[in-house]
Amino acid sequence: MRQSKNLITAIILCMFAFAGTTYAVGQLTSSPPVETGPPVQPEPNRPVPPSVSDKHESIGILRRARTAGDNLPSEALEKLRVHGTLMGENLGLAHKAYTTKSGLTYYVVPANDSVCLNDEVGRSFCTSVVEINAGHFIGVELCAPKLAAGQFRVSGMLPDQASDVQVTYSGGRTAPISVDNNVYSFETPTTRDLPSTVDWTLNGMRQHTAVDPPADVDRGCGPVR
Numbered sequence: 001m002r003q004s005k006n007l008i009t010a011i012i013l014c015m016f017a018f019a020g021t022t023y024a025v026g027q028l029t030s031s032p033p034v035e036t037g038p039p040v041q042p043e044p045n046r047p048v049p050p051s052v053s054d055k056h057e058s059i060g061i062l063r064r065a066r067t068a069g070d071n072l073p074s075e076a077l078e079k080l081r082v083h084g085t086l087m088g089e090n091l092g093l094a095h096k097a098y099t100t101k102s103g104l105t106y107y108v109v110p111a112n113d114s115v116c117l118n119d120e121v122g123r124s125f126c127t128s129v130v131e132i133n134a135g136h137f138i139g140v141e142l143c144a145p146k147l148a149a150g151q152f153r154v155s156g157m158l159p160d161q162a163s164d165v166q167v168t169y170s171g172g173r174t175a176p177i178s179v180d181n182n183v184y185s186f187e188t189p190t191t192r193d194l195p196s197t198v199d200w201t202l203n204g205m206r207q208h209t210a211v212d213p214p215a216d217v218d219r220g221c222g223p224v225r
Helices: 074-083 129-133
Strands: 011-013 022-025 095-099 105-111 114-119 124-127 137-141 151-157 163-169 174-176 183-189 195-202 205-210
Touching (some): 105 183, 114 129, 163 183
Antiparallel strands (some): 011 022, 022 137, 105 114, 114 124, 163 195, 195 205
């Protein structure tokens, strides 16, 4: 059944140390904006999980044994250690998941009662395992690192069993989406036929999640590095 757009609230995400704007749909939690002053410490009620839990292991990438290649880059680690993690992520349990066509790499990181999608420069957004397994974890970035001018990026996570994943555009055309390690990401022009839904099949039923680009998406933005 098509998911009603009014069940998904668009919220603005402010990412670590970037002026770019990120919009998201679904139940996402964002990193706080960086301000001058003392380092921001992790919230005391969000302890770092000591290990990957059974709940986390419902997501395929977190069942895979880690290798040295899964370690977050030093830039990301430093930023997260200085400003604090968003949801008590265990940075030592990160799993390298997906590299976009423009070269931005995402890591899936288990957190306290949630899972976070962290990128190589230390930005993160998080949601519950339940939301990921329902296919509701999706974000839209208008200005972001390694994103060309005149483009915006749609990224998210899907459950293990999701298949036949595609994007449907407002004009009716469709295009396949590559999913690796539960993560997908694609970039699309801000001034043409805009994506309206991400679609996939789960348990024999076709599922849809609204993309909802921001109203001012056509204003564009220069690349953020």
